[in-house]
Amino acid sequence: MSGFWQATMDLITSYGSLISLAGLAIFGVMAVNALVAVYFERKVSAFMQDRLGPMEVGIFGFKGGRKFWGGIGQTLADALKLLTKEDVLPDKSDKALMILSPFIIFVGAFVTFVGVPFSSYLLISRFDIGIFFILAMSSVGVVGIILAGWGSNNKWSLYGSLRSAAQIISYEIPAGLSILLVVITAGTLSIHGIVEWQAEHRWFIFHSPFAFIAFFIYFISGVAETNRTPFDIPEAESELVAGWMTEFSGFRWALFFLSEYANMLIISLLASVVFLGGWLSPMAMFDIFPESWMIMDGALWGMFWLLLKAIILIFVMMWFRWTFPRLRVDQLMYLCWKVLLPFSLVNLVAVSIWELLF
Amino acid sequence: MSMSELVFIFIAALTISSAFWVVFSNNLIYSAVALLFTLFGVAGLYVFLFADFIAATQVMVYVGGILVLIIFGVMLTNQISESTVTQTNRPRLLAGVIAFIIFLMVAYISLTTQWHEGTVQTAEKTTTVIGDMILNEYLLPFEAVSLVLLAALLGSALLSRKQHG
Known part of the structure; x- marks a missing residue:
């Protein structure tokens, strides 16, 4: 021993x-x-x-x-x-689940960050299957959401968590398919491999018309996966109080909060890395800038460019939130299964043909 | 004892103990929670075999998909309101005999198989090897599985429609 x-x-x-x-x-x-x-x-x-x-x-x-x-x-x-704030546990709730579920959600977001890069050097771990790891780990949080809704012993929470789980699982499919398109084109799952491919050719969003559409499909699905307006029916205030978060307070609620904003950052960083050239500067992409500007292309600038792209995408998410009205449940499912999914499937076939031809 | 052995023991203990909890818990929801840890433990074991892609797939498919479906199923079950449902089976003798036979089978297989020593990384990139295998050597099983999945998809769509037939 x-x-x-x-x-x-x-x-x-x-x-x-x-x-x-x-x-x-x-x-x-x-x-x-x-x-x-x-x-x-x-x-x-x-x-x-x-x-x-x-x-x-x-x-x-x-x-x-x-x-x-x-x-x-x-x-x-x-x-x-x-x-x-006082940490309140309702009397008739399932206490173990109420305590456990925020941590499951938090760990889901936390572990995802292991694979998310902040620049070509600043990242925790570098895998061959980077993108797949991020997609897999970001799907863990759903379990926590369902358990939070169930443990609260509250109809609003239960409805909210069921809606949320259905929504996240549905929108994972178009998001995954649009990332798959990039993986097919670049021929690698590694984040560095994808950015190197973009450095050699061009940013994915400008690579082909299909990749251009795929970016928007991914971004819309990403916003839906973070449960933000216009896709925030799981916590629609007018019908469900606060959805699955209703019974939570204090630090355990703060964990939900941290995870939601962390998920926004993950979605934005991933969209920037996969479609917008990651840590590559716009100068390397377009030839219209003077030669002296190329100095903004170094290792440390990489972090600046990546974060700038991510922050712009986060701003767009907030712009959505404060200008769009909320969707209804059926509209939400319609958008996912009848609009985004067929488009991303057609996209996938079309980009395969495109890559064979050009 | 090396460090990787220590981590292995931790993951294996997590997997087995949570698996026991899945089987013996009286509360179905708690069983589902324990299953979460079991599935993660199995993913960790895959990592130990240098099967990173399989490990991520395990988390994506089982935790992100199947476990959620199981919890959905439990929640939408009618008599779940008291959430304590007995897990012991009605014909206990028959169930015990069958379980014992399965146990003997598994024990026999695991004792006689030549196990692959998993502490050596055999492939530089697992995804390349897996893709190669699936599209060359195991193409027929792969296509058969996709047909089965398609049939399941269509069947469930048919069953869930109100007026089927």
Whole structure:
């Protein structure tokens, strides 16, 4: 048995620091992302819908108003509120599931980040099957959503979780098919392989008309998978209070929140990597820029370009949220199964023929 | 004992203990939750065999698809409101005999098979080898499986329509 403890100690001393460092890095990214994205979302909503609150809340003498820091106090108040709120477990709920389910959802988003790159060097792990790993791990969260809805012992939660699960599973199919199109063209599942292919040829979105359509199919499906408006029927306030999150509060609710914004970042990063050239700069893509600009093409700039693309996509998601009305359940399923799925199937066949011909 | 053995023991223990929970839990939902850990443990075992693609497929298909379907099935079952359903079978003697025969079969197979030593990486890229195998050597089984799946898809679509026939 001494061998067992010796091996345990070896594991902790040699890999422990590395693993915990990677874990802390991911958690840091998730937390900072949620904090910034919430502030960003508030500002976007305030500009689009003339909301006053997110513009005015000031802090430390910054009085707010229509300045860029206006409303920064709200973010801090929000974070404090989430950490100090009472943790309520309803009396008739399934307590074990109520406690477990936020962590399943969180772990699903957390593990996905292992494969998601932030630049060509800044990533946790580099696999041969990178994209497939990301798609697989991002499908784990659904289980947590269903268990959250069931454990709450609340009709709204149950309806919300059933809708959410049906929606996520349905929209995984067009999203997966449009990524498959890229995989067929590039001939690899590895993220680095796909970006290298794009460096040699051109960004996938400009590669063929079918890839152009596939980007939009992927992005719409991605928005639907994160359960955001216009696809937020699982938490439609007017009918289901807050859907499967109704009974959650405090830190366990904050985990849902972190995971939702992390999923937005994952979808945007993946769409940028797969379709928009990842960490390649626009200068390498178009020949219209002067030679001196090519300096913005280095390793560190790669991170800047990738994050810029992702942030633009996140902004588009928020733009959707504050301008589109919510879909009905049947419209949602219609869009997935009768519009996106046939288009992506035809796309897949067409791109195979295209690749054979050209 | 090496470090990989330690991790292997942890994953194997997780798989087996959660599998026991799946079978013996009185609450069907808890069984489904335990199944989540079992399926993840099996995926971890695949990783130990350097089968990264199979491991990701395991998570995608079983956790993301089949487990969700199972939980859906449990939730949509009628008498689930008390959520404690006995899992023991009615004709216990017959079930026990059949289970014992299956146990003997599995034990015989696992004791007599020449197991492939999984601690060596045999292929640089698993996806290439798998694709090659499926489209050359195992093309007929592959096509047969796709036909079976298509038939299942059409059959379920037919059954779920209100006026079938």
